[in-house]
Amino acid sequence: MKKYLIALDAGTTSVRAMLYDIAENRFILTARQEVGQSFPQNGWVEQDADEIYYKAAYVLNRCVSSAGAEHIAGIGLANQRETVVLWDRDSGEPVAPAIVWQCRRTSAFCASVPKEMREKIARKTGLPVDAYFSASKIKWILENVPAARALMQKGRLCAGTVDSYLIFKLTGQFVTDRTNASRTMLFNIHTLDWDDELLDYFNIPREILPEVKSCTAVMGEVPLGGHNIPLAGVAGDQQAALFGQACLTEGEGKITYGTGLFLLFHTGERCIASQSGLISTIGYSIGDKTVYALEGSSFNAGSCVQWLRDGLGMLSESAESEQIAESVKDTGGVRFVPAFTGLGAPHWNSDARGLLSGITRGTTKAHIVRAVLESIAYGARELADCMQRDSGIALREIKCDGGASANGFLMQFQADVLGIAVNRPIERESTALGAAFLAGIALGIFGEGEIAGFRQAETVFRPSRDRARFEEWYREYQTAVRRALLT
Numbered sequence: 001m002k003k004y005l006i007a008l009d010a011g012t013t014s015v016r017a018m019l020y021d022i023a024e025n026r027f028i029l030t031a032r033q034e035v036g037q038s039f040p041q042n043g044w045v046e047q048d049a050d051e052i053y054y055k056a057a058y059v060l061n062r063c064v065s066s067a068g069a070e071h072i073a074g075i076g077l078a079n080q081r082e083t084v085v086l087w088d089r090d091s092g093e094p095v096a097p098a099i100v101w102q103c104r105r106t107s108a109f110c111a112s113v114p115k116e117m118r119e120k121i122a123r124k125t126g127l128p129v130d131a132y133f134s135a136s137k138i139k140w141i142l143e144n145v146p147a148a149r150a151l152m153q154k155g156r157l158c159a160g161t162v163d164s165y166l167i168f169k170l171t172g173q174f175v176t177d178r179t180n181a182s183r184t185m186l187f188n189i190h191t192l193d194w195d196d197e198l199l200d201y202f203n204i205p206r207e208i209l210p211e212v213k214s215c216t217a218v219m220g221e222v223p224l225g226g227h228n229i230p231l232a233g234v235a236g237d238q239q240a241a242l243f244g245q246a247c248l249t250e251g252e253g254k255i256t257y258g259t260g261l262f263l264l265f266h267t268g269e270r271c272i273a274s275q276s277g278l279i280s281t282i283g284y285s286i287g288d289k290t291v292y293a294l295e296g297s298s299f300n301a302g303s304c305v306q307w308l309r310d311g312l313g314m315l316s317e318s319a320e321s322e323q324i325a326e327s328v329k330d331t332g333g334v335r336f337v338p339a340f341t342g343l344g345a346p347h348w349n350s351d352a353r354g355l356l357s358g359i360t361r362g363t364t365k366a367h368i369v370r371a372v373l374e375s376i377a378y379g380a381r382e383l384a385d386c387m388q389r390d391s392g393i394a395l396r397e398i399k400c401d402g403g404a405s406a407n408g409f410l411m412q413f414q415a416d417v418l419g420i421a422v423n424r425p426i427e428r429e430s431t432a433l434g435a436a437f438l439a440g441i442a443l444g445i446f447g448e449g450e451i452a453g454f455r456q457a458e459t460v461f462r463p464s465r466d467r468a469r470f471e472e473w474y475r476e477y478q479t480a481v482r483r484a485l486l487t
Helices: 047-065 107-112 117-127 136-143 146-153 161-172 196-202 238-244 302-311 321-325 363-392 408-418 429-440 448-454 467-486
Strands: 004-010 014-021 025-036 072-079 084-088 157-161 176-177 211-213 218-224 227-238 251-257 261-268 281-285 289-298 336-338 356-357 397-401 422-425 457-463
Touching: 004 047, 004 161, 004 429, 014 047, 014 429, 025 047, 047 072, 047 161, 047 218, 072 157, 072 161, 072 218, 072 238, 072 429, 084 136, 084 356, 107 136, 117 196, 136 146, 146 157, 146 261, 157 161, 161 176, 161 218, 161 227, 161 408, 176 218, 176 227, 176 238, 227 238, 238 251, 238 261, 238 281, 238 289, 238 429, 238 448, 251 363, 251 429, 261 281, 261 363, 281 429, 289 363, 302 363, 336 363, 336 467, 356 467, 363 408, 363 467, 397 408, 397 429, 408 422, 408 457, 429 448
Parallel strands: 004 072, 072 227, 176 211, 251 397, 397 422
Antiparallel strands: 004 014, 014 025, 084 157, 218 227, 251 261, 261 289, 281 289, 336 356, 422 457
């Protein structure tokens, strides 16, 4: 009996391998390496794909050395989404730096896409046309890197997201999974295949793209420690977190509180087109079954607390925000809108800027800190309202993870604002846990029906019965948002 699974989490700023003990249902070791970024021009964000691979190989070897390759059943992979790599099929060498999901170099092209094509892309992919997604990044490299065009003419060019590049380097197989493919703006989430019309529009040959498989497919084998270890179970990081949080039925959702805030809402085996500017995406796939989700994000969440700490000097460390916020009964009428980089769904206004309103001589640091934390919860409420309205499905419970989920005040206030329970797990590494769970299913170690039983709640924050007070505060926040939109 194999004892362990490895969850490889290839994020934007670090690559981690975490050793998962199957019998005890917990992580027992983490190996981590930071990954750098470069900013060659204003708005450009790049990474060295070789660095990502070598650091992934390093952390994998750390886990294997600790556990023994003979005891490892398989490797699951979760990764930063939308970032693209183009490489030589023969040598495995990248032809250019990876273009990171944050990069805005293709914004002008995306703005030039005509309305009819925008609508067609949205219908087929569930995505708005934006430089965030992969298609325009691949197009840019093909048009601006001569080595890429030369390899394409020779039939040696590969183009893919970080998962497909790592799988290729580790196993020699050129594949991706449905969740990562669904973030490219080239994949039809209804037919579950690359879309020829979209490929023609972006001038990207199908031949340079990977084969698309289920999240629970065995992608290949990784030679480590004298053994061939199957790499099986792959998903983009937010979808892996959805699965790791055991959001397995319609109406369940998860919030990841990071620099920004990501809310994914399980809509079952039907794809729902949002009328509120949300993303329709593939949540995960198990064998032939594909589950869909609505996704929304707030651009600023944890970054607001960092601003209090580093920008205003109100905190010596982020964790202080909880105690300071609890020292006052309310914000004293202060409202904060976290529009440092504009407002996302449902407003989609990149020109909006942050707003602090309702300040009087009686306003204290505690009122401002509390207002900032409350604004994070209000942003999630906006997204949740849109999702329930678009889908007609009631949100039954929110499961939380990410750094700010440790803040008890914020989690209780989130439950109060949403009017539903917020469930915080013991194991908050939900992205890595999702990769491990998918790998376990792929390898027949456990079934989909067992996953819900593996997740253990640490604290369930239940909403107050005093709904009127929180609804009034939320209306005041919405008024502040309207003011921010006028700036």
